[in-house]
Amino acid sequence: xTVESRSVHLSTLVQEAQQRVTELSAxxxxxxxxxxxxxxxxxxxxWEWRARLYQRMKAGYEHARAPEAPTNVCLMVTSSTSLTxxxxxxLSVNSAVVxxxxxxxxxxxxxxxxxxxxxxxxxxxxxxxxxxxRTGQRYYVRVSAYNxxxxxxxxxxxxxxxxPSNWKDCSGREPRHRGxxxxxxxxxxxxxxxxxxxxxxxxxxxxxxxxxxxxxxxxKHLFHSSNKFVKxxxxxxxxxxxxxYKDNLLVTNEDQIPIVEIDDSHSSSVMQDFLxxxxxxxxxxDIRWLRQNMAVSVSSSTALQARQKMLSAAAQLQxxxxxxxxxxxxxxxxxxxxxxxxxxxxxxxxxxxxxFNGKWMQVSKLQSQRKSLSTPEEPTALDILLITIQDILxxxxxxxxxxxxxxxLGYLKLCSSVDQIKVLVLQKLPNVLCHVKIRDNSNVSKxxxxxxxxxxxxxxxxxxxxxxxxxxxxxxxxxxxxxxxxLKQINLPLHQAKHFRLYTQEVLELGHNVSxxxxxxxxxxxxxxxGQNNPxxxxxxxxxxxxxxxxxxxxxxxx
Numbered sequence: 001x002t003v004e005s006r007s008v009h010l011s012t013l014v015q016e017a018q019q020r021v022t023e024l025s026a027x028x029x030x031x032x033x034x035x036x037x038x039x040x041x042x043x044x045x046x047w048e049w050r051a052r053l054y055q056r057m058k059a060g061y062e063h064a065r066a067p068e069a070p071t072n073v074c075l076m077v078t079s080s081t082s083l084t085x086x087x088x089x090x091l092s093v094n095s096a097v098v099x100x101x102x103x104x105x106x107x108x109x110x111x112x113x114x115x116x117x118x119x120x121x122x123x124x125x126x127x128x129x130x131x132x133x134r135t136g137q138r139y140y141v142r143v144s145a146y147n148x149x150x151x152x153x154x155x156x157x158x159x160x161x162x163x164p165s166n167w168k169d170c171s172g173r174e175p176r177h178r179g180x181x182x183x184x185x186x187x188x189x190x191x192x193x194x195x196x197x198x199x200x201x202x203x204x205x206x207x208x209x210x211x212x213x214x215x216x217x218x219x220k221h222l223f224h225s226s227n228k229f230v231k232x233x234x235x236x237x238x239x240x241x242x243x244x245y246k247d248n249l250l251v252t253n254e255d256q257i258p259i260v261e262i263d264d265s266h267s268s269s270v271m272q273d274f275l276x277x278x279x280x281x282x283x284x285x286d287i288r289w290l291r292q293n294m295a296v297s298v299s300s301s302t303a304l305q306a307r308q309k310m311l312s313a314a315a316q317l318q319x320x321x322x323x324x325x326x327x328x329x330x331x332x333x334x335x336x337x338x339x340x341x342x343x344x345x346x347x348x349x350x351x352x353x354x355x356f357n358g359k360w361m362q363v364s365k366l367q368s369q370r371k372s373l374s375t376p377e378e379p380t381a382l383d384i385l386l387i388t389i390q391d392i393l394x395x396x397x398x399x400x401x402x403x404x405x406x407x408x409l410g411y412l413k414l415c416s417s418v419d420q421i422k423v424l425v426l427q428k429l430p431n432v433l434c435h436v437k438i439r440d441n442s443n444v445s446k447x448x449x450x451x452x453x454x455x456x457x458x459x460x461x462x463x464x465x466x467x468x469x470x471x472x473x474x475x476x477x478x479x480x481x482x483x484x485x486x487l488k489q490i491n492l493p494l495h496q497a498k499h500f501r502l503y504t505q506e507v508l509e510l511g512h513n514v515s516x517x518x519x520x521x522x523x524x525x526x527x528x529x530x531g532q533n534n535p536x537x538x539x540x541x542x543x544x545x546x547x548x549x550x551x552x553x554x555x556x557x558x559x
Contacts, residue, residue: 003150010058017051065094067145069155070101070126077445080135080166084441085128085157087143096147103128104154105141109161115139133164136446159474165446167507170453195293229320229357230259233380235339237266239313240385241326242346244393248360250321255361255369257385258321259342262313266341267306270333271419274343275548277310278329281345282552285324287315310343322356328399328556330392331430331549334381342381346396363389399431402557405513407442409482410435411490412503412518413536415528415544422544424536430543431553435516436485438478442515444507448475452517455502479517486519491535497521511558 024044028037068090078084085103100121106114118128133139140161142154229252230238240259243250252258267273280287291311294304318324327347334342352360370386379387410433413424426434444452451472487497503518510516520526528534536542545553 006148007058007061010054010061014051014054014058017047017054020047021051060095061148064096064147064149066149067093067096067098067147067152069153070143070145071155073141073143073155073157075141075157075159075162076441076443077162077165078129078441078443079164080169081133081164082129082131083133083139083141083162083164085130085141085143087126087155089126090145090152093145093147094149096149098123098145098147100146101126101128102144102146102151102154103130103141104143105130105139107137107139109140111140111142135169136163136165138163159472163446167444167446167449170446170449192289195289229254229256230261231256233259233336233338233340233342233382234264236264236341237262237270238340238342238381239310239317240342240344241317241321242344242389242392243321243327243349243355243358244346244363245349245352245360247363248352249363249366249389250355250358251361251366252358255366257366257382258317258358259382260313260316260320262343263306263309267302269303269419270306270341273303273306273310274333275420275546276307277343278548278552280311280314281326281328282555284314284318284326287311287318287324291315320357328396328552329549330395331543331545334384334388336381336384337378338380340381342385344385344392346392348396348400363393395427395430398428399553400557401429401431402512403429403432403435403510403514404440405442406440407438407444407515407517408432408435409438409479409486410508410516410518411486412520412526413490413528414526414547415534417530421527421547423547423550425543425545425550427538427541427543430545431550431557432510433516433518434486434490434542436482436489438482438517442509442513444515444517445472448472449507451475452502453504455504483519491540510554514558 021044024040024047028040028044070087070090073085073087076084076086083105087101089098100119101123102117102119104111104114104117106112116130118130120126120128128143130139130141138161141157143157144154145152231254238259239262240257242257249257280290283290291308294308294311314326317326325347326345328345330344330346334344367386367389370383385392411424412433415422415424424434425432483497483500484494487494499522501520501522503520508516508518534544536544
């Protein structure tokens with residue numbers, strides 16, 4: 001429908017309505033009182049209202065003009081084959097509502113010929129994705145608005161052009177994890193096959209002996225104390241599981257958190273055994289298989305004996321509760337001054353369904369019951385668990401949260417002790433580094449990455465301010481803003497960060513369209529050694545998380 005034909009149509013409607021009003025007025029004047037007269041009067045009022053409406057529509061249409069150009073048209077490189085355009089409404093729509101937008105792109109600055117266009121009539125989101133483009137090709141983009149008077153003038157994007165690309169196009173780097181998962185799966189299958197072959201040979205030798213003792217062994221297994229939950233902690237190593245739903249915890253019939261004993265003592269290398277145990281949270285279903293295969297060489301190593309006992313305790317909890325999934329291991333064991341160490345796993349369930357040997361109880365009720373029983377001056381690991389259980393549940397929930405898509409700037413800070421390395425994270429989001437968001441677009445283009453490469457290892461973050469020939473000024477501004485925000489988050493004044501560096505080997509792509517650039521301290525300050533001052537404590541909103549726990553959190557959340 002053209003502008004002229006729409007104007008003619010409105011003029012015709014006005015004329016027809018006025019003519020009808022004139023006819024009905026004449027008839028009403030000649031009619032006397034009666035039913036027909038009342039009906040004609042009703043028709044006259046209706047047509048008078050219609051004539052006024054058509055006149056207003058015509059006047060509004062004649063007064064209206066095509067909309068002005070959209071504003072804040074921003075062009076972003078979102079992959080090697082795509083661009084994204086965002087924009088806002090025109091400052092003036094010239095008395096008529098905008099009903100659609102047109103996004104055009106071309107390889108020529110004068111948009112002749114056009115490479116393509118998209119008409120957007122869904123106006124809930126003023127964002128357009130242009131896909132199927134040629135990598136490295138320069139594209140110009142413009143956007144125009146439409147109302148009942150037609151298309152308004154276009155607005156060119158800022159920047160004026162962009163080339164679809166990705167940082168890997170610059171370095172020719174292959175994706176970090178390409179083929180790794182498949183290779184590990186093949187390796188695991190080979191290990192399984194080898195152990196299965198060995199176990200088949202061994203089981204045939206022991207089959208007769210096993211039949212003779214099966215009845216007595218099953219009775220002993222049923223009544224043996226090692227197959228019951230622990231009520232009180234003595235000096236030793238224990239495993240506990242927290243199964244929760246909202247404010248309810250699963251407890252034993254004696255109103256205790258399910259706990260089993262791993263060993264009546266623990267060695268100096270228990271932290272290494274604990275970090276090994278945390279990996280089991282990725283393979284609870286394989287506990288039985290692991291126990292069978294570790295038992296083959298259990299006599300040859302003290303470490304293997306300790307880990308075999310951990311597997312046995314996990315299997316015992318699984319059998320007592322009737323579930324394989326024991327959840328994720330809390331990032332540190334709970335210790336007391338009595339020589340106890342308590343490893344805690346945490347799992348959130350979907351509903352209050354029944355477990356073997358368990359019932360549901362509110363957290364507050366369990367805590368009050370324990371407090372009324374005893375208030376020891378030297379609390380045991382179990383007392384500490386109940387006192388800090390809300391913190392443990394909060395940590396578990398926060399560690400499940402995933403960052404929204406976007407490009408982030410992360411701060412890499414480590415601290416070391418005798419037996420482990422820890423990573424600095426925020427308490428409120430412990431599964432990623434301390435970070436701030438740079439922008440919603442997670443892709444780093446080739447031009448942006450080439451500019452980052454110009455920041456040599458000896459060049460400080462502050463020198464970004466003096467870069468006059470930066471090809472991507474918007475990215476420079478976004479990065480500067482993010483650096484300042486991140487330094488404020490970690491309580492460092494800008495002048496103390498003059499030797500900080502950007503990690504220029506790669507962009508860390510975590511998955512789910514989340515990417516990270518890394519901000520590194522000076523070489524000597526990346527890792528805080530034992531005895532050095534560490535200002536980042538839980539009281540200041542930070543956590544120093546064991547490196548293995550941090551890695552597990554990343555894997556669980558972003559894969």
